[in-house]
Amino acid sequence: MHILTREDAQYIDHIVPTAFDIPLELLMENAGRGLVDALWGNYNLLQLDENNMQGRFVLFLCGCGNNGADGLVAARHLMEQGVPVRVVLCGNPDKGSTLFQSQLKRCKVMGCSVEVYDDFNDWSQAVVVVEGLVGTGLEGVLRSSTIEILHDIDIMRTQYGFDVWAIDVPAGLDATTGQISEGTLACDYTVTFGAMKQGLLLYPGKNVGGVCIVAPLGVPWQQMIEDRYKTFTIDNELAELLIEYRSDTAHKGVNGNLLIIGGSQDMVGAPILAGEAAVHSGAGKTTLAVPEKIQKIVQDRIIPEVMVTSITDDMSDLCHQRNVVAIGPGLGRTDEVKTLVQSVLTTCDNPLVFDADALYAMGHIGIVNTDALMSGDFNELYSVSKSIPLCVMTPHLGEFSRLIDMPVKWIEHNYVIVARAFAMAHNVVLVLKGIPSLVALPDGTVYINTIGNSGMGTGGMGDVLTGIISAFISQGYSLQDSAVLGVYVHSRSADLLSDNKPWGYTPSDVSLHIGQVIGELLGERK
Numbered sequence: 283m284h285i286l287t288r289e290d291a292q293y294i295d296h297i298v299p300t301a302f303d304i305p306l307e308l309l310m311e312n313a314g315r316g317l318v319d320a321l322w323g324n325y326n327l328l329q330l331d332e333n334n335m336q337g338r339f340v341l342f343l344c345g346c347g348n349n350g351a352d353g354l355v356a357a358r359h360l361m362e363q364g365v366p367v368r369v370v371l372c373g374n375p376d377k378g379s380t381l382f383q384s385q386l387k388r389c390k391v392m393g394c395s396v397e398v399y400d401d402f403n404d405w406s407q408a409v410v411v412v413e414g415l416v417g418t419g420l421e422g423v424l425r426s427s428t429i430e431i432l433h434d435i436d437i438m439r440t441q442y443g444f445d446v447w448a449i450d451v452p453a454g455l456d457a458t459t460g461q462i463s464e465g466t467l468a469c470d471y472t473v474t475f476g477a478m479k480q481g482l483l484l485y486p487g488k489n490v491g492g493v494c495i496v497a498p499l500g501v502p503w504q505q506m507i508e509d510r511y512k513t514f515t516i517d518n519e520l521a522e523l524l525i526e527y528r529s530d531t532a533h534k535g536v537n538g539n540l541l542i543i544g545g546s547q548d549m550v551g552a553p554i555l556a557g558e559a560a561v562h563s564g565a566g567k568t569t570l571a572v573p574e575k576i577q578k579i580v581q582d583r584i585i586p587e588v589m590v591t592s593i594t595d596d597m598s599d600l601c602h603q604r605n606v607v608a609i610g611p612g613l614g615r616t617d618e619v620k621t622l623v624q625s626v627l628t629t630c631d632n633p634l635v636f637d638a639d640a641l642y643a644m645g646h647i648g649i650v651n652t653d654a655l656m657s658g659d660f661n662e663l664y665s666v667s668k669s670i671p672l673c674v675m676t677p678h679l680g681e682f683s684r685l686i687d688m689p690v691k692w693i694e695h696n697y698v699i700v701a702r703a704f705a706m707a708h709n710v711v712l713v714l715k716g717i718p719s720l721v722a723l724p725d726g727t728v729y730i731n732t733i734g735n736s737g738m739g740t741g742g743m744g745d746v747l748t749g750i751i752s753a754f755i756s757q758g759y760s761l762q763d764s765a766v767l768g769v770y771v772h773s774r775s776a777d778l779l780s781d782n783k784p785w786g787y788t789p790s791d792v793s794l795h796i797g798q799v800i801g802e803l804l805g806e807r808k
C-alpha cells in the first residue's frame with residue numbers, strides 16, 4: 283500500500299488541478315464524503331433524526347484552512363442526510379483559505395449551525411467530535427490557543443464519553459516524520475485522504491492516530507507522484523505478491539548454499555539462531571563458520587541440518603563456494619573481527635548480508651549534513667566516507683547510529699529520510715531495525731513495516747531475521763525482495779505467537795513458525 287508524506291499530499295494538491303483538470307474543490311468534496319461514510323460505518327447516526335435527536339449532534343471543530351474546510355463539507359453532507367450537526371469555528375474565518383471561505387458560505391446558506399469557539403460550551407450532547415483544526419498544513423509546533431482547544435476536548439471526552447475523530451491527521455502530528463507537537467490529542471479514529479500518511483505509521487504519531495481509515499480522493503494521484511520518492515507499507519498484500527511458488531522439482535542444489543559467519547566465545551547462540559532460521563526459511567544448504575574454539579559447542583547445540591566449520595585467516599574459498607554470505611551475528615568487537623570483515627568486504631563477490639558486529643567493525647561510513655536537512659536539500663543530506671559493495675545491511679538503531687555517527691534520537695526524528703539517503707548514497711539495501719522496521723532501497727524507495735509486536739524486543743530476534751533474509755537470497759530472491767519478505771515473515775511469525783503469548787516467546791519459536799507464514803502467503807498456490 284502506498285504511503286504519502288505531507289509534501290506528497292501538498293504536491294497532489296498542487297498538481298491535480300492542472301494535470302487532470304480537476305479542481306481541488308472536487309478532491310475536497312470526495313474527502314468530506316469519505317469522512318461521512320466512515321462516520322456512518324461506526325455510528326447509527328439515524329438515531330439522531332428529528333424525532334429522536336434529543337438535542338444530540340455531531341460536532342465539527344474547524345480551523346480555517348482546508349482541513350477545516352473538509353469538516354464543513356462533511357457537515358453539509360450529514361445535514362442532507364438528516365443528521366444534526368454543529369460547526370464550531372476555531373480561528374479567524376476572515377483569514378481562512380479560499381476554499382474554507384466558500385465551504386463556509388455554503389454551510390451558512392444551507393442553514394447549518396455555525397458558532398465560534400469562544401461562545402461554545404455545549405459538549406454534553408455531542409455524539410462524536412470531529413477535529414479539523416489543522417492537518418498537513420501544520421507550521422512548526424501547535425500554537426497555545428490550539429493546544430487549549432485540544433485540552434478542552436480531552437477533558438470533555440473524559441466527562442461525556444464521546445469519540446474524537448481527526449480529519450486527515452490529528453492536529454499537531456507531522457504527517458511526514460510522525461513527530462508530535464505538545465498538546466497533540468490521541469484520537470480514536472483518523473480519516474486520512476488518498477493514502478495512509480507516513481506520520482501515522484511512525485512513532486510517536488502511531489500512538490495518536492487511533493484507528494486509521496483511508497478515504498479515496500477520486501483521482502489516480504499515483505500517476506502524479508511517479509517521479510517522487512516512493513514509500514510503501516510492508517504488509518500481507520505485498521508479501522503475497524513477492525513470494526514465489528517453489529517448483530515441484532526443486533532440490534537442495536537449487537535452493538541455495540548459504541554461509542553464515544558469526545559467533546564468539548561469549549556469543550555462541552547468535553550464529554545458531556541465524557543458521558536455524560535459515561534452514562526453517564528454506565535454504566538448500568546452510569553452513570556456519572564460527573571461531574575454532576567454539577566449533578564443538580556449536581556443533582553439539584545446533585540442529586543437525588546445519589553444517590559447522592571454523593573461521594580461518596583466508597575465508598575466500600569458503601565464501602566463493604556459496605551463493606550468499608551473511609556475516610556478523612555474535613562475532614564480537616575485537617580487532618580480529620575488523621580484519622575478518624575487511625577481508626570479506628574486499629574478497630567476497632557473492633551477495634552479502636552484514637549484521638550486528640560486522641556493522642560495528644565498519645565504524646563510521648558516512649557523514650550527515652544536518653544543515654542540508656534544515657534547508658530541505660535532500661541530495662546534500664548524506665555523503666559516503668567509506669564505500670560498501672552492494673549488499674543488505676541490517677543495523678538496529680544503535681548500530682546505525684555508529685555507522686552514520688549521529689545520535690539515536692536524531693535518527694528517530696529523521697527516520698525515513700536518513701534511511702533513504704543512506705541506501706541511495708551507499709547503493710545498498712538497508713534494513714533498519716527500529717520500531718517500526720523499514721527497508722530502504724538504492725533507488726530511494728522505502729518500505730515501512732506495519733506488523734510485528736513488542737514481544738519481539740528480545741535478544742536473538744535480529745539473528746533470526748538475518749537468517750531469514752539470507753535464506754531468501756540463497757533461494758534466488760533479489761536482495762530487496764529478500765529484505766522486504768524477510769521483515770514480513772519475521773514479524774508475522776512473531777504475531778502468530780503473540781496471539782497466545784504477548785511476550786516471552788523466543789527467537790527460536792519465531793523460527794519454528796516461519797513455515798506456517800510461508801504457507802499462509804502461498805495459500806492456494808501450495
Ligand SMILES: NC(=O)C1=CN([C@@H]2O[C@H](COP(=O)(O)OP(=O)(O)OC[C@H]3O[C@@H](n4cnc5c(N)ncnc54)[C@H](OP(=O)(O)O)[C@@H]3O)[C@@H](O)[C@H]2O)[C@@H](O)CC1
Pocket residue numbers: 291292294295309310313345346347348349350352373377379415416417418419420421422423424425428449450451475476499
Ligand atoms: N491532497 C490532499 O491530500 C488533500 C487535502 N485536503 C485537506 O487539506 C488539508 C491541508 O490543508 P491546508 O494546506 O490548507 O492546511 P491545514 O492543514 O488546514 O492547516 C492550515 C490551518 O492550520 C493553521 N495552523 C497552521 N500551523 C498551525 C500551528 N502551528 N498551530 C495552530 N494552527 C496552525 C492555520 O492557521 P493560520 O496560520 O492560517 O492562522 C490554518 O488555519 C489536509 O490536511 C486535508 O485535510 C483535502 O481537502 C483534499 C485533498
Ligand SMILES: [K+]
Pocket residue numbers: 349413414415416417448449450451452453
Ligand atoms: K486534523
